[in-house]
Every structure is written in structure tokens, then in C-alpha cells.
Amino acid sequence: MDDTDELGTGGLGTGGARRRSHGPLEDPATAGGYGDHPRRVGFFTDTSVCIGCKACEVACKEWNAIPDDGLAFTGMSYDNTVGLGANTWRHVAFVEQPRRLGRQQAGLVTMDVPAETAAQARAREPRSLGMPAPGPPDGQVGTARDMDFRWLMASDVCKHCTEAACLDVCPTGSLFRTEFGTVVVQEDICNGCGYCVPACPYGVLGKRENDGRIWKCTLCYDRLGVGQEPACAKSCPTDSIQFGELDELRERASRRLGQLREAGVGSARLYGHDPRDGVGGTGAFFLLLDEPEVYGLPPDPVVTTRDLPSMWRHVAVAATALLAGVAAVAAWKERV
């Protein structure tokens, strides 16, 4: 704990700078002033068993009474909710790729298209499927012989970063770190200023049009409080979304990675599990089957407030102004 607990012992105004000059911050709840708190929890989303059913999206909406996100056909494979936002806190990405998954055989051999037709097709504007993955179909007509193919699905969610930029920039204290180590927007505090939106390296937060406030995954903070797992993890038919104590999840994830590598899925990797990464590791981390970009995830996320120690000064000013008050309260407390 030596290099993780410095916030609790460090002085005001220096913590922000100091915490990044040291190694990983493993216990944000203690750092956040929760004395006797539960162990840090999170999600391990193992995309290698995701069937893209979107139960997580629906379970999340049902639990949190999130409005629907509009009905629009996108043509992005089976993804019609497009991405995370104020009204989609779990989002399932679908990636169609001409590429082999481990030892899987897709059996999809492309055909010879008559030269004339192929030429016609090539002459047309290539049209992207809109997916982050390579491989718009037009460009491939009649060219990709003996194609291997895979269809990747992955359920994305707020990462509940160890070092969360959204928290750092929130001027109202709406965004806060919970005793579980998760990051939550408090709907009774949020004033919709929106500073947090660009701060998030993953683009998780969004402003809800009709109410002006910012919304995102709470990791079912209300459920955690009563010892229930988050709605998405509970519903996931194949246990692609696993909820639990972060330490345990990380162990599970590395075991799973080993299994997959053994099974020939060389492209498998963990994402967000490493406390040494740019956001100090995430509370929601993933097992991916390709580069993060393929799923629309930043390859090397960095906490955007790394160079923003100025905000700590504001805190210090506020604190000084209030010292008298604090003393008074302390005295009053003693009388009680």
C-alpha cells in the first residue's frame, strides 16, 4: 500500500501531482476517504464468450429506467445503438472481420464474381459498413480468396478508472468515487456543465437531451449497496460480463487469457487490467480478441487531467476559507 495510499496521508494541494509521480493507485476508495470500505469491485468483460445478445443493454435500461435511444437502422452489422452515451450505458459492438479466430473455421469461401460485375462493383464508391474494423465489402468483391472470417462482439461500459479524469474536472462534486472504488454521477448534484464529457478518454459520458444532465453507468451503485450484482452482469447469458472484486477478476482474467492462447487464439489480450497504464488501470476491464481500436476503444488511454494540477489549488483556497468554520463545527461537536 505504500505507493498507493499517499492521498490519505498527503497534504492538500499536493496529492494531485504526487499521485501520478508514483506507481499504481490500487485503492481509490481509501484514497477517497472511506475508512472501512468494501473491497474494490468491477467488471471483467470476456468478449470471447459474448454472443452479442444485448441482454446487458436491456437489463441496464430496465434497472436504471433509461429512455430508449431512438429507433434508427445503422447498417453497422447488428449494432443499432452505436455507442455509449447518456441513454446507453452498456453498448455491444459488432465487428465483422475477414480474419481467423484461433482455430475457428468459418467456412466462408468467397466466390468468383463475373469479371464484368466485379468491375462494375469496383467502379462504385466503396461504402463502409461503418464499423471500426477494416473490410468494407465492396472492396473485397471477388478478391478475398479462401477468406477466413470472424464476428467479434463486445459489451462496452464505463471503465471506472482508477484515475478518472471525469472526477477530476467535475466542478460540482456530482461525479464521485464510491466506497466500492467505482465512479458515479450523482443526478441530484449534476448541473449539466458537461466538463466531464470531453475529459473522459473513452467517450463514455453523455448529456441527455431532454434533461440536460450527464448520465453514465453507475456500476449499479444502488444494487451494490444492498449486496446485489449489477443488472447487466446478472443477466448476461454466457457470463461474458463478470462482476466481482477486482483482484479476483484480474486473476480470473489472466487464467482465461492463458486458456485462449493455448487454444490458438493468439490475438487475445487484456485491456484495462494493468494498474500501470495511463489511467491507473480500470475497474471495468476487458479480454479482447483484437486491437482495442477494432472495438472502438482507445489503444492507449491516458487520464486527460494528468497535467491539470491547478484544480488542486482551487481546492486549497476553498479549504483555507473554511478553516474557521471547521474549527467551530469541531467545537460544537465536542459539546454534543
Next chain:
Amino acid sequence: MDLWERLGSWPVLRQLTGEDRTGRAAAVKSARSASLTARTATADRVVKSVCPYCAVGCAQNVYVDDEKVVQIEGDPDSPVSRGRLCPKGAASLQLTTGSGRVHTVLHRPPYAREWREIDLDTAMDMVADRVIATRRRTWEWESDGRRTARTMGIAALGGATLDNEENYLIKKLLTALGVVQIENQARVCHSSTVVGLGTSFGRGGATTFMQDLQHSDCVIIEGSNFAEAHPVGFQWVMEAKARGAVVIHVDPRFTRTSALADLHVPIRAGTDVAFLGAIINHVLANELYFREYVAHYTNAATIVGEDYRDTEDLDGLFSGFNPETRHYDVETWQYEGMSVVAAAGERDEEYDRRTGGGSSVRSAGRSEMHGGAGMPMRGTPLRDETMRHPRCVLQILKRHYARYTPEMVERVCGIPRDLFAEVCRHLTENSGPERTASFVYAVGWTQHSDGSQFIRAASILQLLLGNIGRPGGGIQALRGHASIQGSSDIPTLFNLLPGYIPMPHAHQHETLDEFVQADSPQKGYWAQMRAYTVSLLKAWWGPSARPDNDFRFDYLPRLTGSHSTYDTVMAQLDGTCKGYLLLGENPAVGSANAKMQRLAMANLDWLVVRDFRLIESATWWKDGPETETGELRTEDVATEVFFFPAAAHTEKDGSFTNTNRLVQWHHQAVGPPGDARSDLWFMYHLGRIIREKLAGSADPMDAPILDLTWDYPTEGRIAEPVAEAVLAEINGWNADGEPLSGYTELKDDGSTSCGCWIYCGVYADGVNQAARRRSAEEQDWIAAEWAWAWPANRRLLYNRASARPDGRPWSERKRLVWWDEDAGKWTGHDVPDFEPGKRPDYRPPEDAIGVEALAGTDPFIMQADGKGWLFAPAGVIDGPLPTHYEPQDSPVPNALYGRQRNPARMVYPHEHNRYHPSAGEPGASVYPYVVTTYRLTEQFTAGGMSRNTPYLAELQPEMFCEVSPELAAERGLEHGGWATIITARNAIEARVLVTQRMAPLRADGRVVHMIGLPFHWGPNGLSAGDAANELSSIILDPNSHIQEVKALSADIRPGRRPRGPALPELVRAYRRRAGITERTGTEV
């Protein structure tokens, strides 16, 4: 909050006084955050329920607070679902409490332009009047001199989404009213399953249960998009995979299931018999079958009569075919030394002659009785235990499949030889004493003009490999409605009585004894058919059913041919059928040839629709596709329409039977809103009102309804019938009124009463066994104390076969049920599917009948010979062995035989039901592509439970078609743009999804492009679109009367479809171009 508290909760203050010096955690926790709690924790009560969508049967916890449902989520105690739910199950809260439901009764008088609201009691009274009047007007005592005692003027459709108890009341009341045209979704979804599995093994349900998939060493999913359509059940495949099993998906499309499989094998839609036949050939030719299993447990050694001729001899026909009637005489398919007394699907020549022999007049679908029983057979067949006799089944099988070679697979199915070899290798390496492989299918196999034979082919293969009755083996039929298994068991189907007892025929059965004589075999459990039938008649007609009046057997209306839902459509079009009850089914979207469905309804006198919302089948008269094209004018439509809002699963007690015969009770959480009522309420009160109106009538046609036992207790403000009382009647009781504990207690002397013999035991000891919910964690993997499965709470059928003939397990690894010599009985993990004390070395005496006639080595106890049927001497009326025929509309010629299509299929020529020319015929190139239809995870069937549920609708908001980049190039289709798809029936538009998941195939030297179409959409609701079923035709499997919607030909072109009269004109122009006449495609 006083001042101090307010001050103390001030974030900045807390930041400074507390440990959270950064002010981003404990210090800023808001009042709301601090007081936050979960509504699941504070709810007043948790009510145990079951998901109302598909037949996986996921358990739900319904949280009720202040008499409102506030949350629905998975119940972790369930051994089936382990607390998980798919998006549909997860959307149950919105389904049941959202704004998508209608809460008032609506009435549309004839010719009216709009609905009007009417009160529930008035509407009930009006419907009762309509039923009575139509019944009286159309009553038919006789047809051609045979007693029919029925009305052909009324029909009902729906039941698979309803509770077993509701199905029971529907069947009971309508049958007593003389209605025979009673059908449900099971007809259009899985009727082929009952035929295929029933004739092969003796019971028409999945042979295993989903959790057992985890023990499989190889899972072949074919004809099913398991992950997509049954997501929560798919966890057991993932479990198997995690334990090292090979998962193979054989499917025309690369789907969500393929994405998780080890091997995806693209196959041309509709060619599975060729593929499976070739595996059978591979297994036989290389002697890879499980010899000891095959020799003892199947009919491989049985000798077939001399007169049998195979498709090998007759170029794609079996002996006995009559081209005039398109019907097989099954006489020559019999075992030597044994005869089938009443062949399944026996067609009455006389009836055909009398009715003019229209090709649509066919068998009454008798094959389906084998869902609960074996074929009625007499005598002892000859066998050659060496299996070398040229006429023994094994040798016939070898000859029949000899031409199904890997080269043929490549030509017919478009599957490269090496890929095929790999499937063979995985499958055979994972079968045998130490290993087992399982097959999983769904409607990708059933919905073909020879769908029953697809399932037969898999049955043969699994028997040869010794995979039936063993852990990790079996054939898993995935059914898609919450109680579609239940609505087959307690059938709202025209040809069945509860427990797969056949409905009597007008011309075949005069008395109860003749009926039983004709339909029950002498051997096996089905020999007790008289007891089952008498007990049913006692349940329905109580004290009035006595031995001296044949237990009121003549109160049952009689069949005179096929009265399936598609025959009903024809009867509506020709004006015979005048009143129609739609009970949770939406044929205007979900049935083949949707336009014919609507035009048929436009010809009715009255129509009753019961649903959550105004589905297309309720509103076609005002805003349907035909009012748009001008083919119907609202003010000309005489049909009177009633809409009754239905209660949701959370608003009523009752049981669903899941896809593995598991009867699960769901408890009422809250009362239904407004005028919404359960179908139990609707049927009970409709019956009550009708009986009150008819009270005192001396007309003999009213006797069955007045003598009917119909005194169910009711409770509460709305007088809801007590569902458990109905379950108790289904279970049955003895002369003293005590609940029976199993069907072996049933008597044929009238001393027992039982509403459905296979469900006998579900209320044993007066306890609702279906409501048992002992947590999976407290039980072994069989979880025998979670709910109740028919028959006799067995989970894995035919499990005697999990032991060797001598009673020892085949292997330690695959141990399930075995003979315990010390205890002198069968024992094991599951309830043995065998007489508990019958020794493995028991051999029946010569003259034994019933169960005694089966040996200690006969695991298929419902079959008359106790064997699994490789060859079906009866029961499947289009051939004893599966044979590849092309779909009705196919751009590819049949490479295997001179017959293009199933010669015995049922054709329905009609101006709105034209067929396409097939390959080789002029005009075939007008419809050059293959369409296949399917489900998506995010939507449900005809959309009534999903398109108006925003959380589901937004996930798949629009109708789309899936095409390959190659086809897109060929036809100039633009990704994200629109396409119009055209057949001889209609044309639809869909958004274009170009994807490499739809690979074109090379078949018989040509490239075959496929077009994928989800079938969920229709013009109503939040998410609307054209229905895929506008394109399909009514062309039926002769056994099951199921329509072919998995493979048909079509054309596709870029752009939206025309509007108004231009739409039918486009369809006509195509027909003209293809030279289509009323005879096209109707050839034998």
C-alpha cells in the same frame, strides 16, 4: 434535516473534516447517494415467475412494491437459466408495465371505419351470441353419411404463448362446442418435430434437456441459430465448449451462433437431408456405427417385407405411391411378420373421392400422435441379429444412402469435401461408449415441405452413433414460445386430444373400442390407450360419461381430413369458416402467405383478437397492406372485429412447459390492468355464458356443452378461475377424488379421471409439483426437484440406453442409469425411463401384451417393438427413410433423383398462392435467389411482444435483408439503402445489410446467392416494416402440415417497393414474365 445535518453534509466541509481530502469521494457523496437503495431490496414481495418469450423457460423474480411490478430479473435458483435472461426476458418489465399495451375492449362493427370502446361484459355477451348463432347455423351432424357432430363455421388459433391451463380450457370448451379447427403456433413452428422424433423414438419431444449439453463432447447445431434465438440456453453449449467440446454450426448464414462455434459449415438452405444422409453413408460405409447399441436398441436387425421398394429402385419414389392422390400406401413398408393396424396419416380414399379429391384434402396428420406414443403395430417382427439379411433395416439403409457421397454434398449443399470430412471426423470421434455427441435444431429443420424428414435423418444418425438416451447425447429440439411444448401436449391442435391421443375420424372410428382398436398398439405403454382416453372423457364429461354411453365418446366432433390452420384459411376464403378466435397469435405477420391470411379474415363474419396490443391481425381492415393497395376497402369489409386486451404472465397463475418438457409454474404478481384478462378468464366465462344461454336446451347438439364439467372455482374481484384447480383436473383423480400420482394408475373403467395422461403426476399428493423451486445449488445437475417434467419427472428420455444390454453403464464417463442387481431395480441419477424392476435379461413370453411384451433390453418403451427406428415402417407418410428433395421453389435441380420436389407434399393452388418454376423449368431464372427467413435475438416472432417494447425495438429497429457483397454487386444493392424482394405471392421492401456472413455457395456448378430475411416485422407498432411472410407460399409437409419458409426462391432489386396498386401489378408482371399458371409447381 436540521441545520447541523445540512451543514455536516456539505461536501466541502466533509472534505476537510473527513479522509477524502480531494473532495471527489466520500466528501461529496450526495444526500440521494447516501440514501440510495435498490428497489429489489425494498420491494414488498418477490413473486416467482417464468419468462413469457421463448421456451428456454428462464425463471424470473418479479418484484412487487405497493401492488405494482417494479422489477423483473432472473432467478438464480433455476437450474436451467441460473438467473440469467436474454434481452427479451430482461425487457419483461417494459413488456408488462410499459405503455405498449391496450387496456380496453374495442369493437369494430361491420363496415365501420373505426374502433369503438365497449365494456367487457357487453363484449363477452356479444361474442357468446356470435358463437352460439354461428354454431347453430353451421352445425353438421353428418358428412357423407358419417357422424361428424361438429361445426366447420368456427376456428381458433393460438395457444403457444399461453399457459397449459388456458390451452386445456380452450381445447375442452371448443371441442365440446363441436369446433375442430383449433390450432396454434406449434403447427407452424415445430409440428415436424413431433412427427420426426415421435416416430423415431416414441415421444415427440426433445430427447434431452439443455443442462445436459454441458456433458457433450461434440455439439452440432444445425437448423438452429441457438445463440440468437435461445441465448440463455446457449450457456450450456459454452459450458461444453469450456470443457473441451467441439462446437459445429451448420447453417446457410454465419450467425451469432457461428461466431462462437469452432467450425461453421455453410449449407445451401433446404439441403440438410443430403448432408445428414451423407454422414449416415459415411458412418455405415466405414463401419463407424456403435455396433452393440445399434444391434440391441434399434430396428437395424429387423427385416422389412418383400414388397418394399426403395428410392434407389424407383428414382426418388418409394413403393406404394399413387400419383393421382400424391399419397403413399404404406402397406409395403412393413416389417416382415408384423403389421401396422392403422397407419399414421392414413388417408381415407373414400373421403377424398367424396369430397372431390382436391389435392389439398389430405391426411389428418395422425403422425403427430406419436409425440406421446409409438406406432400402433401388431405381431412380432422377424429379425436377423447378424444384420446381414439383404432386407434387414441396416442393409436397406446402406443401399438407400449409398448415393449420398461427399461429392454429392458438394454438389447439392455447396459444402466443400474437406469441410464435410471434418464434420464426419468430429462427430464419429466423439461418439461411442466413452464419448457422446448431441444435435441441436430448431425451425431451420422443421419448416420445409419435407421438414419431418430432416428430423428423422438426424434421429437415424444419432441412433447409429449410439447417442440417444445417454448423457451429452440426444437431439435437442429448441422451441420458441414459452409453452409451445405445452400447447402440443395439451394440444390446441386440430388432430390431437390431450397427451397425443388422436382426434377421432368421422369415417374411421365409430365406437370407443373401434377407435382404440384401430389406433393403439398391443405392445409398449401405448397399449393402455383406452385407459388414457376414458380418463380424458371422464375429465370432460364427468358423471355423464358412463360405460353404457361409451363414456360420451360420440360427444367428440370428428375429423374428415386436414383441418390445419392453412386449411382453415382456405375454408375462410371459400366462406365455410365464419368466426375466428385469435388467442395470442398474429397470422397476418407470422403465418405463410400473410396476404392470404388477411384476405381470409376479410371474408369472416366475426373475428375475436386477444393480445397485448393492436397487432396486424386486429387492424388489417383499416390500415393493412391491402387497404394501401386498394385490394380491400374498409367500408366494404363486413367482418365484425372484437379486440380483448390480454393479461400478462405476471398477472395470472399458470404453467408453461419449456422446450425440454419441464412444466414450470408462474405465480400471479398483480392483477391485470383495466379490462385485460387472462385467457383462462376469457374461456371460462365464455363457456359459462354460453352454457347459461343454452341452459334447458333439448337440442342434442347442445348436450356436449351442457354436460361438460365446467364448474371451476373463481376468486377475486374479476372472478378469475383458479388455475391450480385446472391443473388438478389435468393431473386427474381417482374415484375418491384423490389426486393421481402417475399415469400407470389410470383405469379404463371410468373410475379415474385425467385431463392429460402424460401430465399425470404433476399434481401428485395434491401438491403443485410444477411450482417446486428447490435451488439448483442444493441439487445435482439433474435438479429433479426443480418443477416437474413429463413423463414421470424424467429429464433425459430413453435413459435405459445409457446402460449396456446387461445393465452396466457403457462407461464410467457416461454413466446415467444402470441396473442395481442387489436392489433388483434400475437406478441412477435420473428417473429411469423404464419399468423399475424389469431385469435386463427379461424376455417376454410369446403372448405378452402391453409393457410386458417389451424385453429388458428395449429402451424405447413407447415403441411397439421397443426399438429406436432407423427405418420407419409407418408414421411418416412421405417415406420410411429421409430422402433429399429440393424445396418447392428452388433455383437448383435435384442432383440426387429425377424427382425435384417431395412428391407427397401438400399443395394449395390459389390465385394468391402461386408457386415458382424450379430449376430447369422455363421462367425459373425470374426468381434466381434463395430466401431464408429467421429470428433475431432482439425481436420476437410476429412482433406482438417486441416491436412495441422500446428497449427491444431500438436494438433492431427496421426490417432488413442480409446479402453477400457478391449479390450486392450483382444486383447493385447499396449497403444501408433499400431493396425490394419479389415472389409470385407479393413483394416487400427492406433495408440492405451487406455482409460477408452471407457467403454465396456453389451448388451443382452454379453460384447460389442467398437472401436472409428476419420475419418479425409488420406494419404496426413502434418498429414497423414489411413482413417476410408476404413472400412465402402455403406449401406443406404432408405429415405435420408445416409450411416451407426456410428456403424459397425470389428476386431482389435495389430501391423501395411501389406503393398502391402498383405493388400487385409488379407481382403480376413478374408472374407473367415467369409464365406462372395455376399448375406451376404443383406437379408430383
